[in-house]
Amino acid sequence: xxxxxxxxxxxAFSYHENWQKAWSSPELKKExxxxxxGGGGHGLGTAYYLAKEFGVKNIALLExxxxxxxxxxxxxxxxxxxxxxxxxxxxxxxxxNLWEGLxxxxxxxxxxxxxxxxxxxxxxxxxxxITRRAxxxxxxxxxxxxxxxxxxxxxxxxxxxxxxxxxxxAILQRRAGTARHDAVAWGYAxxxxxxxxxxxxxxxxxxxxxxxxxxxxxxxxxxxxxxxxVGLVPAGHSSxxxxxxxxxxxxxxxxxxxLVSEPIKPILDCVIMSNTVHVYVSQxxxxxxxxxxxxxxYNSYSQRGSFDxxxxxxxxxxxxxxxxxxxxxxxxxxxxxxxxxxxSPIIGKTPIENLFINCGWGTGGxxxxxxxxxxxxxxxxxGEPNKIASPFSIERHxxxxxxxxxxxxxxxx
Amino acid sequence: xxxxxxxxxxxxxxxxxxxxxEAHIARPENPETLTDEEWGEYLFIRSNKKxxxxxxxxxxxxxxxxxxxxxxxxxxxxLVTYKMGEEKPKS
Ligand SMILES: [Zn+2]
Numbered sequence: 001x002x003x004x005x006x007x008x009x010x011x012a013f014s015y016h017e018n019w020q021k022a023w024s025s026p027e028l029k030k031e032x033x034x035x036x037x038g039g040g041g042h043g044l045g046t047a048y049y050l051a052k053e054f055g056v057k058n059i060a061l062l063e064x065x066x067x068x069x070x071x072x073x074x075x076x077x078x079x080x081x082x083x084x085x086x087x088x089x090x091x092x093x094x095x096x097n098l099w100e101g102l103x104x105x106x107x108x109x110x111x112x113x114x115x116x117x118x119x120x121x122x123x124x125x126x127x128x129x130i131t132r133r134a135x136x137x138x139x140x141x142x143x144x145x146x147x148x149x150x151x152x153x154x155x156x157x158x159x160x161x162x163x164x165x166x167x168x169x170a171i172l173q174r175r176a177g178t179a180r181h182d183a184v185a186w187g188y189a190x191x192x193x194x195x196x197x198x199x200x201x202x203x204x205x206x207x208x209x210x211x212x213x214x215x216x217x218x219x220x221x222x223x224x225x226x227x228x229x230v231g232l233v234p235a236g237h238s239s240x241x242x243x244x245x246x247x248x249x250x251x252x253x254x255x256x257x258x259l260v261s262e263p264i265k266p267i268l269d270c271v272i273m274s275n276t277v278h279v280y281v282s283q284x285x286x287x288x289x290x291x292x293x294x295x296x297x298y299n300s301y302s303q304r305g306s307f308d309x310x311x312x313x314x315x316x317x318x319x320x321x322x323x324x325x326x327x328x329x330x331x332x333x334x335x336x337x338x339x340x341x342x343x344s345p346i347i348g349k350t351p352i353e354n355l356f357i358n359c360g361w362g363t364g365g366x367x368x369x370x371x372x373x374x375x376x377x378x379x380x381x382x383g384e385p386n387k388i389a390s391p392f393s394i395e396r397h398x399x400x401x402x403x404x405x406x407x408x409x410x411x412x413x
Numbered sequence: 414x415x416x417x418x419x420x421x422x423x424x425x426x427x428x429x430x431x432x433x434x435e436a437h438i439a440r441p442e443n444p445e446t447l448t449d450e451e452w453g454e455y456l457f458i459r460s461n462k463k464x465x466x467x468x469x470x471x472x473x474x475x476x477x478x479x480x481x482x483x484x485x486x487x488x489x490x491x492l493v494t495y496k497m498g499e500e501k502p503k504s
Binding site: 239251253296298299301302304306341398399 | 431450458460468487
């Protein structure tokens with residue numbers, strides 16, 4: 001059923017009790033042309049674009065838990081594309097272009113809000129870094145504005161620009177913003193199922209069947225299934241899945257946590273991030289401040305971050321916004337993020353034929369969701385990565401052609 | 414948050430330490446003879462184990478010495494800490 005104002009009115013007569021389910025729970029079939037492993041936004045989007053744009057008919061998507069229960073529902077919902085390197089700018093800007101039409105494309109309101117993102121500069125070096133990045137952004141068709149202290153203060157009146165690490169300026173991307181993370185997963189799931197994709201929840205992959213270097217199928221908690229092609233789109237378990245197929249990855253899985261405050265009246269109409277003091281914050285439409293902490297330095301699969309990270313994030317937050325200092329934090333949670341050495345994702349082929357992987361999004365995968373899904377769908381459908389995806393192969397770790405956003409964008413994504 | 418037993422100083426809070434990744438990866442003796450695959454493997458590829466994991470920590474705000482830790486990455490429980498050069502404990 002199409003979501004529309006007319007259908008909203010029509011369903012009001014039956015007290016909204018007859019809306020059909022957004023997606024169903026089909027049985028796992030014996031064989032598929034393509035199986036996507038991982039029901040986060042990236043995986044669901046991959047299944048959707050495979051069906052919609054690349055003519056693949058017989059697709060299953062396997063999700064270990066429930067749709068929206070993984071990192072898709074755990075991130076801080078920030079979207080931007082002002083990366084330094086050409087390869088990253090192309091990938092993330094492809095995503096922003098798709099974000100702009102996503103709600104109408106999916107017939108699902110993903111609440112994409114281009115409220116603008118301010119990346120703060122606290123030192124002469126920071127000012128030079130954002131200036132360099134802005135010029136790089138111009139060349140790549142990514143919008144960027146350099147603001148001085150007065151302009152920042154004017155736009156964000158509650159911010160204390162004269163703190164321990166004064167705010168000297170900022171790089172502003174007006175096309176950046178936030179989206180409702182759950183809605184992205186739900187919207188893609190509903191749209192994918194409308195195109196015939198089987199979405200199988202509570203179905204964990206326990207083994208990958210490989211014969212003569214070619215993937216043949218999967219072992220799952222719901223039985224075995226054959227597949228002509230498999231696309232792995234995990235978060236937090238990339239190495240575990242790769243091990244099942246007999247190869248290893250340049251990935252470390254580490255905890256990353258976030259917090260939300262009690263809801264308050266609208267006070268912050270943009271996204272703020274700072275690498276130097278390390279904080280990022282925005283206000284959700286419900287009124288909560290959504291605050292992202294840093295990742296821990298040790299590997300873990302526990303989905304719990306360490307307490308000292310909370311202190312590390314609250315210090316700079318209250319220094320920048322003294323007005324927030326009496327707010328209570330309502331919820332805090334952790335997720336596991338798969339970090340690569342250069343902080344860029346891995347998209348492409350694997351040592352196993354017909355087995356493809358899209359992983360390693362580290363601390364900043366949400367923003368790329370539509371772009372990542374779109375280029376990965378093409379990679380799976382055609383067997384080769386396209387121009388945007390090809391720099392992000394596993395091979396870059398052997399050839400040396402890293403896309404080093406670790407050095408360029410530093411910590412925060 | 415962990416309490417970590419530094420092999421030199423005893424039990425201390427985790428905030429005194431920092432973690433430096435997988436342990437027992439030896440630098441190749443003759444890097445110039447390696448293929449790109451072997452060098453990339455040494456530099457970047459990690460076991461990233463779900464379960465028993467061996468890793469290097471430093472006691473930054475204490476004795477500043479390096480040591481190894483055997484930890485379960487599912488529960489975060491630290492099973493053994495041991496000095497550099499000591500044999501890897503069995504899991
Ligand atoms: Zn010590």
